[in-house]
Amino acid sequence: MKTAPFRNHPGFWAFAFLAVTGASSCGSDDDHHPEGGASGAVCPAGNTLSYDSFGRDFMQKYCTRCHASSVTGDLRNGAPADHNFDTRADILAMADHIDEHAAAGPDAVNTAMPPDGTAPTEEERRKLGEWLACETSDGDAGGTGDGGGSRGDGSGGQADGNRDATEGGRGDR
Numbered sequence: 258m259k260t261a262p263f264r265n266h267p268g269f270w271a272f273a274f275l276a277v278t279g280a281s282s283c284g285s286d287d288d289h290h291p292e293g294g295a296s297g298a299v300c301p302a303g304n305t306l307s308y309d310s311f312g313r314d315f316m317q318k319y320c321t322r323c324h325a326s327s328v329t330g331d332l333r334n335g336a337p338a339d340h341n342f343d344t345r346a347d348i349l350a351m352a353d354h355i356d357e358h359a360a361a362g363p364d365a366v367n368t369a370m371p372p373d374g375t376a377p378t379e380e381e382r383r384k385l386g387e388w389l390a391c392e393t394s395d396g397d398a399g400g401t402g403d404g405g406g407s408r409g410d411g412s413g414g415q416a417d418g419n420r421d422a423t424e425g426g427r428g429d430r
């Protein structure tokens with residue numbers, strides 16, 4: 258009696274499909290660090306978090322060991338080359354992504370990042386979510402920077418708590 262080749266086994270093609278799709282995902286930087294959902298964090302009235310008082314230190318403590326332009330190759334531990342958090346502008350360009358991987362709020366507590374080493378507490382993650390929400394609350398890359406109603410860049414943007422009075426009157430929206 259002649260035996261059928263292994264590829265004729267009913268489970269072979271399912272196994273082959275899983276093996277191929279699994280192998281093709283090994284090179285993807287985000288497959289082993291799945292995104293969570295948006296944290297739902299909002300900028301609270303009276304916010305005191307700024308890049309200088311919170312954001313820079315948080316990123317240096319937990320993120321830039323892999324997410325810095327000066328870190329290359331294997332030292333990035335799989336961090337995509339275009340995910341660098343060296344500056345406030347770099348961070349704000351990736352704010353949604355950071356929120357979905359590392360921030361906490363009423364809708365989600367995201368803990369995928371950092372994947373190893375020292376990790377932020379849940380309270381620090383909640384502050385990260387609030388800070389990102391405040392920085393991006395006026396819908397542009399400038400965000401709010403000093404928690405006192407100005408953007409911290411001299412442009413006079415409004416903090417989220419002060420925005421309602423200006424939304425109808427500004428022509429730059």
